[in-house]
Amino acid sequence: MFSNKEVFKIAFLKRLEMLYGKSFEDSSTRDHYYTLGNMVREYISSSWIKTNEMYRTTQTKQVYYLSIEFMLGRLLVNNLLNLGIRDTVEVGLKELGINIHDIEEIEADAGLGNGGLGRLAACFLDSLASLNLPGHGFGIRYKHGLFDQKIIDGFQVEYPEQWLRHGNVWEVRKPDAAVEVRFGGKVEVVEKEGRFIFRHVDCQTITAVPYDMPVVGYDTSTVNTLRLWSAEPSPYPPGIDVLEYKRQTEAVSEFLYPDDTNDDGKILRLKQQYFLVCASLQNIVSSHRKQHGHLRNLHEKVAIHINDTHPVLAIPELMRILLDEEGMTWDEAWKITTQTISYTNHTTLSEALEKWPIYLFKPLLPRIYMIVEEINERFCKLLWERYPGDWDRIEHMAIIAHDMIKMAHLAIVGSHSTNGVAKIHTEILKHREFVNFYTMFPERFNSKTNGITHRRWLIKSNPELTNLLLNTIGDKWIKDPAKLDELMPHTTDGAFLEQLSNVKHTRKQILAKHIKNKTGIDIDSNSIFDVQVKRLHAYKRQLLNVLHIMYLYNRLKEESNFTIHPRTFIFGAKASPGYYYAKKVIKLINELADKVNNDKQTKDYLKVIFIENYRVSLAEDIFPAADVSEQISTASKEASGTGNMKFMMNGALTVGTMDGANVEIKELVGEDNIFTFGLSADEVMNLYATGGYSSMEYYHHDVRIRQLCEQLVNNFFPDIGNLFEPIYDSLLVQNDHYFVLKDFAAYVEAQERVNAAYINQPQWLKMSTVNIAKSGFFSSDRTINEYASDIWKIHGQK
Known part of the structure; x- marks a missing residue:
């Protein structure tokens, strides 16, 4: 039924009528999805039975x-891809007037x-x-x-x-x-x-x-x-x-x-x-x-x-x-x-x-x-x-x-x-x-x-980059992701870097369109897309990211000669229902977004977006569009991370602590192709052991930190009362358990390096290419x- 597009179309129309007792003209996109899903599952069945039988007999x-x-x-498009029939189905559906992406949107x-x-x-x-x-x-x-x-x-x-x-x-x-x-x-x-x-x-x-x-x-x-x-x-x-x-x-x-x-x-x-x-x-x-x-x-x-x-x-x-x-x-x-x-x-x-x-x-x-x-x-x-x-x-x-x-x-x-x-x-x-x-x-x-499966997180999620890789280094990397390393000679290839830039811009436009449809907010696809998407937890330090955005906002408001390359900060995260601190951080992000995005003085330089209901299907649009990957957990707290690998594979550059798999990313790409900062795991553990940290010292000795902490409680965010007092207390009264203030200055300096690097686009694209080339190590095939x-x-x- 999938041997060619004509055979597929006949089988699809017949199955649709059998399943729903209605003509194609009267059918809905949901009917199309379930018809195709049933056909694919049946197509799989014989191999499924044979696999189980082989395991039993051998x-x-x-x-x-x-x-x-x-x-x-x-699973629909992923299964079509793995079965090698995606193109046949996509073309057949198109000739019937059906867009496969519309069908995919039906699937929960x-x-x-x-x-x-x-x-x-x-x-x-x-x-x-x-x-x-x-x-x-x-x-x-x-x-x-x-x-x-x-x-x-x-x-x-x-x-x-x-x-x-x-x-x-x-x-x-x-x-x-x-x-x-x-x-x-x-x-x-x-x-x-x-x-x-x-x-x-x-x-x-x-x-x-x-x-x-x-x-x-x-x-x-x-x-x-x-x-x-x-x-x-x-x-x-x-x-x-x-x-x-x-x-x-x-x-x-x-x-x-x-x-x-x-x-x-x-x-x-x-x-x-x-x-x-x-x-x-x-x-x-x-x-x-x-x-x-x-x-x-x-x-x-x-x-x-x-x-x-x-x-x-x-x-x-x-x-x-x-x-x-x-x-x-x-x-x-x-x-x-x-x-x-x-x-x-x-x-x-x-x-x-x-x-x-x-x-x-x-x-x-x-x-x-x-x-x-x-x-x-x-x-x-x-x-x-x-x-x-x-x-x-x-x-x-x-x-x-x-x-x-x-x-x-x-x-x-x-x-x-x-x-x-x-x-x-x-x-x-x-x-x-x-x-x-x-x-x-x-x-x-x-x-x-x-590791991560490059089949979903590169081939399925980013067909534009996939096609560029196929045209540049062939297809051996699909079965052997380590072969992505063959991209290294192209880090200085101007024609390739220009194509890579076009691919990234296309993916940024796709995400910008999604954000506009969901939020009504226009974002500049020429801005730096700076992304932190993961579970909302104190140790993952979304708060550090927020404080940095507030710091940039303050400088843009107070210093007439201060400028940055326009940057769009994108967050996606769920907080556990009973995790009240994390839910307050989500509210803080959204209050900051409301303030920053509506300020005529800063909105051309800063945008803050919180994408609700972060999930796998959204991630497939987000990772290919990212320029900057925020991996800023307190060192020693993140066991590995896998988002860092997905960003890397799609050409984003990591801003990260030496935590989890960030350490191995740095080993692979070299210190010139990653932006590291902050305490090491040993330093963190030593501070816990000795008690040798006072967040109040940073509050008193760094005017930036003092201003930011006060803005959490001084009506900088109007009409919220003392809502963010628990965040303020976590930093100063409870001595900042995850060293947000301790790492703040180093984080600001790392972000200044990001801004300078992005302005030099040929250098940025070279760094991006190195990250893609070295990402094959993080295939889950190697791990398995x-x-x-x-x-x-x-x-x-x-």
Whole structure:
């Protein structure tokens, strides 16, 4: 049906009539989208079946990637691209009077993720399939994503993200593969034939129903699977409140990250995490038993990877299966479990290292708690034997301490591999956060710098740059992104640099048009597009960016001879619903935008744009248009970042601290092709350790900082009262935990270098070309190949 445009057009029109019982003339753009989506999914099906059959018959080792998030974005055009039929379909539709971009706009971004964690998981699935590696994802089919963000009077307002309102054309419901998940109740212990049998009784049961989505590899017949679990009621037991049971059950897969500021919310999050791992492991184990009849070789045929601490309960759940269902000894079960499971750590923030209070955990998961308690007892005994009398070390390393279960500790102890996601992040894990664990298990720690799929973030998102690269260095880089390095000889090629400039200008015009349509604001596509798009968090220091814009505004207002190249500052960010400080920063950005954009004296030099509801499909327009990539987190706080890689691949230049993967970007492009500033990770950690920082000193000794801090509270922003007092307090009363004021002067100096460099366009374009040429290292294909060979021990299939 996709062999050529004529065959496609006939098939499309016939399918449209069959699906909707209406003529083409009476059909809508939504009808066109679902018709095409159904055709593509069916086109994929034969390869999907063959891939699964091959894995079954060859009994090849497979990896299962467990993640609470999969931030997929839209799939229609991405699937067409990977299948090699985009051009055929686009031309065929055009001849029918249909614009493929109009169809794509119908597709909702899958509401399955929030930020970098979920987007990384999506890139990894893409690379696994494209490299013909046997790897699948397991997640939760959230009815509602995080939230739809609206900006009303400058404030973030959250609305339900109803991404499934019109269904999901890519999913296939598999009710025959549903499994049951048990919560609450109690554990009965009976002795039988000399061994103890544990039975989970009087529990609440819910049904996990799988929905499968195909993961299509690029230019290959491999189609892997993302299986998402939906929580549905089991057959109603007698004597219960049916409506309440239904409500509680469906709540488990209702929302991504329910509010956990109270115990009910914490219990729901814990339910979600166990629901994911219990359903997934039943699926994995059942499949393995069918092939092998036993689980003694599970670790030889299966790798289970836990993406951050959310799926760590896979460790005690696998132990439960091996102990209670297979009848293994503890030592047998523990060996298989640790050799099967591997763990990626994504944070150095102590508040993000999950801990669960026993009083919530034990009643909800009684058998799992018993196993975790036994793991802890045995581990503490091992610590006592290794470090007799060192109670402080044992207390610090224990999995259960002070009535809390430490999930990161359980992950390290119960797996064979713990990896960080950038060189500097892994070193911080080894020598600071988990130094005692690294001392004890040095062989378990390794680094795997994150990556992004260039198929979505360059080929799909930026066809203009893609065509320029194809015409300049050929197409080898598509299969081998490291070949982008062949662009280096063109850094001094005037004709190429002029074409690169035209490509960037085209992409800036596209984004400017989108901003005009959404906000009514005209922006100058000849201005510097300075972009910071990421989750709104204090450590990511959107506030530092805002203070710099206020500083530029002050100078433009007060100094008649001060001038800069026109600059458009673009923000995109969601703040967690309960994160009130972050929501105040969003309000601050929007108040500043209102002031700056409407000031006749400054509006030709400065514009500030907050793009609401930042998501993957928006990012695909933003990254290709950016000139400047803001990566300004407090050093040591950002594990890696992946936005920095997407900007780099599209030719933006980084303004960044030496944090996360920024360090490796600098190593690759050289210090002349990046704008670095600020404290190093070691300096930050030393200041935390010694307490040798006073933000008040910077307030008193830097007139710029004093003016900016006062403007937060002195009616510089009229009619807002004391709204920004918490931001003021965070800087001066709470001593500026993320060193915004400490790094301010260095940041201003870095931005002055940006302004000077941009004015020299030939030099800027040369720097941009170096960044594109060196970005191939950050392909997720490279990252996944490292995981496959070093951690999972899986091999590509023909």
